[in-house]
Amino acid sequence: MSGRRRPRAQKRRAGKPRTLRARLVVASVVLIAVVCAVIGTVTTLALRSHLYGQLNQELVQVAGRAKGFGGPLGGTGADKNGSAPDKNGAFPGTGSSPLGGKDPATDDKTLDLSDFVKRGPQPEGTLVASVKKGHITDAKYGKRSSTTSDLSGMIADPLSAAGRSSLETVSKDGKIHTVEISGLGTYRVQYVTGDRGSYYVAVPTKGPDSTINTLILVEVSVTVAGLGAAVIAGYVLVGVATRPLRRVAVTATRVSELPLHTGEVNLSERVPESETDPHTEVGQVGAALNRMLDHVHGALHARQQSEMRVRQFVADASHELRTPLASIRGYAELTRRGREQIGPDTRHALGRIESEAGRMTLLVEDLLLLARLDAGRPLQFEHTDLIPLVVDTVSDSRAAGMDHNWRLDLPDEPALVSADAARIQQVLVNLLGNARKHTPAGTTITARVQRRGPWMCVDVEDNGQGISPELLPHVFERFARGDSARSRATGSTGLGLAIVQAVATAHGGAVTVDSVPGRTVFTVHLPALAPAAPHPAPETNWQSHSQAQHSANTWVQQGT
The missing domain is CATH 3.30.450 (Beta-Lactamase)
Structure with missing residues (x-):
């Protein structure tokens, strides 16, 4: 109703x-x-x-x-004597009419x-x-x-x-x-x-x-003129009276445009003191807004400090855990390869130690990377062509997932962006690995590079079962994993897509996802660069890229 x-x-x-x-x-x-x-x-x-x-x-x-x-x-x-007139209309004693x-x-x-x-x-x-x-x-x-x-x-x-x-x-x-x-x-x-x-x-x-008609005309004319004057005067006077309220609204609008969800909070906007007179209604609204902003600023500052401590702890812990984990893996491998014969149970235990230590190393590396990205550590920006990165990453993913079909859709021109090549390659590895791990054998995975307006976009598309509607809004959250991804056999840490989003944001871009049963597309948006003037490229680089492109086209022709 x-x-x-x-x-x-x-x-x-x-x-x-x-x-x-x-x-x-x-x-x-x-x-x-x-x-x-x-x-x-x-x-x-x-x-x-x-x-x-x-x-x-x-x-x-x-x-x-x-x-x-x-x-x-x-x-x-x-x-005047009170006598009434006679029948002819004359008064007695006067003979007059x-x-x-x-x-x-x-x-x-x-x-x-x-x-x-x-x-x-x-x-x-x-x-x-x-x-x-x-x-x-x-x-x-x-x-x-x-x-x-x-x-x-x-x-x-x-x-x-x-x-x-x-x-x-x-x-x-x-x-x-x-x-x-x-x-x-x-x-x-x-x-x-x-x-x-x-x-x-x-x-x-x-x-x-x-x-009476003249009076009505005058009344109507004066009323109309008075109402016109009242409209003009009222509009001006009310405008002057509500001007402080508009300033309060402007302050609230500026506060709403501040990025308060991440990073260091600088909530310095306040209603001017001249608009916070407690003896006026508008002043009371301005003063209440200032008190609310003070409270919000304090809460956000406390939250930011808490997050900074957590990030610092994660970074420190991750950094300190790298050496012990490397030692555990090294000693396990040394023991397994020693001269002394060990039984099958011991060999299996050493294998599990190496496997879990490796998995924990991946988790520590991912946490350390996220902590550095959250802290705003500078990246190594340089002019980067996305096409060789996509070709190399698809080649590596094909070697790890021979049971999937891999496709490439690349433009003829270079896809130039200003980026940290190592981080962008990690984004591609995470997206392709995510598509490989969470789709059944025989799924077709397509990597596409395309310019869309001011953005250079990289799509990773698969025709798998799709992402559940309950998980879709949370796929970029840390440690967000679907039921099919909770098995430790896949080696997933639940941080891959969070790293993808953090790296894309650090490059001034974004990552989006669109998923329905039978089609899932992750798209990384990066600010595009204008193509440089054509000039001869080094022979070795051209041959390397040509060979990689030929290899990728060969996979497409083979349908593998």
Whole structure:
């Protein structure tokens, strides 16, 4: 189940910002956007409520005039003495209309719609419609005009039939409603009934709506500009704040690139003291990294010192054991060849002593060589042609393993490398001997020399049973031997491939292995040299190499 969910999680993370800098900037911008949206929404709703409240007051004033009473501004419907207007809209004892004089629109029994919409303290577009028997009989709305001679600058236009139909949909419950009137826009409408009859009165919402739309446009523009500025400022400020964290990452990267697995460890990389302030989060990370590096450096130094002592002990012990082993072999051989007759049991024991002493000598020599390579002892580098070395080594291996088939695959040009010829020959001996010892009789072993890019490669390939998957990752470790190689009859020390790897590494190269049932290939990679200009070679050397090459080709033709 975990394997199935992982791709989905990766898809979900694909669209998210990955860096801390980007996440902080995005989070800040989103937070600012939410705050601005909340403030803008609350401000807009509050202003809308206020403007529509004022518009409702204007509608109430217009409705009061239509019913026949109302103050000069249509306020409370009472004069300064608290008296209500009479049925004609005049206040007792004054004989005046709500406008402070005779109002031609309201002083008659019948309301003059044209005069009503042209005069009075109402906004442009005020609409009034006369209702009789439940239907609109006449409807007018005020419209500003520059051609009229009226002092108010307004003219009265009749409402269209479609507008009347829209207006008739308003409920006659006396409450204020909002309706879309065809051809005019949105209106606040109220149905009123008075001594002069029943009317629809309406005022347009164009003014408040325009103010609200302008406010929204300003809010959006300011918010967008503010978010853009917040992105730029946040990116810069967060970048400055996380700069010490990037320096910590650079230090950790440099440490990860150090070769800590072998050799003398020099772990000197540290986070600068300026980035280890314990009062900041980034400083705490830097200080913790420095403490960890100190601990790792101490552990690696202790490990390196321990390894050096072990290597020195192995080198000293191997060196000191060479003389006693030589003495044991010499005395055993001297006793076996003495004049006195010895019995078969004694002869067998002396043979075993010589055999085991020889095997132990090989082990001591291998350990001494590895200790010297680990200590970095200088090699004798010189321009070396790998082809004669391969031919000679295959010749020796064929003599030791006549029951195997040997093949050579060599280029026409010299295979030049800068190498210690003796060590490279030992590498070839170990690889060919390893292939011979661990494959059955009749196995074909091929030695191949080929240039691949900047490398000169030597392949030792066999068609044997292959290396077990459990052993394959450990073949170059010291004393690593498969079950088939544990017999002492083969004389294996378990150090041959470890020596191959150590010598290849000392030459600036590497050794690799690829093994499947029926095919195993060990490849030694050495830095190649550019071929030198052709020049006459000494006759003896040319003949020697020609004879070796002819001999190798003869084996190939014979199929042995």
